[in-house]
Amino acid sequence: MRVLVTRPQHSGERTAKRLRELGHEPILLPLSRPVHDASAALRGLSTTKGSIAITSAEAIRALTSHAAELAIHRARAVFAVGDATAEEARTIGFTSVTASSGSGIELAETIAKQAGGAVVYLAGSPRAATFEKRANEIGLQIVVVECYRMEPIDPAPQTLETIFTHQRPDAILLYSRQTAKNFVRAAAAQMQDGSMDGMRFLCLSKSVAEVIPASLQSTVSIAEMPEERSLLSLL
Structure with a gap:
């Protein structure tokens, strides 16, 4: 499964390692530093x-x-x-x-x-x-x-286009409410044009999930416990 990781670079690399060990393909998109x-x-x-x-x-x-x-x-x-x-x-x-x-x-x-x-x-x-x-x-x-x-990071439009057009993640990991807000703002165009159809939003908590637009709430899953092990178990 191809998984988009939105954590800061240091934490994201650690998560990417765990994803590879589980047999998944991580895509790193840090949205804050x-x-x-x-x-x-x-x-x-x-x-x-x-x-x-x-x-x-x-x-x-x-x-x-x-x-x-x-x-x-x-x-x-x-x-x-x-x-x-x-x-x-x-x-x-x-x-x-x-x-x-x-x-x-x-x-x-x-x-x-x-x-x-x-x-x-x-x-x-x-x-x-x-x-x-x-x-x-x-x-x-x-x-x-x-x-x-x-500090928020605004990814370049070309980066987002490459990810959602050519790499097509199956799931998007969201660890914090602020990161979810950053993601929704940065990827607003992709959310509106159908580029995210079929993708799952995996959220660490209910508070994080609340940020996802109503039109995509049917694709949201929430970790049973607010910890990474529980979040990754949703994959």
Whole structure:
């Protein structure tokens, strides 16, 4: 099966490898790029104590080239959404890492059960409000530190024409609501002229799926759990 991957380049290449291992043919179309702010991350860590919350591996990647400054923080408890993000944290030396399954809701509830005091949240922009909303509801105090932002990438019209006319993916993977919005905007012409007829939209969550136009909702499938393993199982 030919599968269009809309993740940023670094994450997209990892997904492409998994797709090949499953016998599929990936097509990479990054629709955003991360811009890291390591100074903000390190400043946030140095002015706080206690646990660290992470909902994306990009927060960890913001710190990868700052091993010396990070050394004094590696024993702090890290709570991450999903196994992949947790593994990224272990890779740069954090020694107490807990992965919550599911979304930011489960992350907030896991931290509330296992940690006390304020939690520093290494976050990106834009981001879903799920974790912060649930933390507020259950009285979990968080300190938000924005350490990366995702910039949209506008693919060239020729690139889109090649993909949807000559490569014809069978499925399109969409991991975030913002990426779905970027895709709908970039591929508006193809959505209107029938170029996407027969293609499936595989979405990580209901929130992501809501962005797909009503005329294409019959081709949408939603992962049972908001994690890549569950998403790829839809193929």
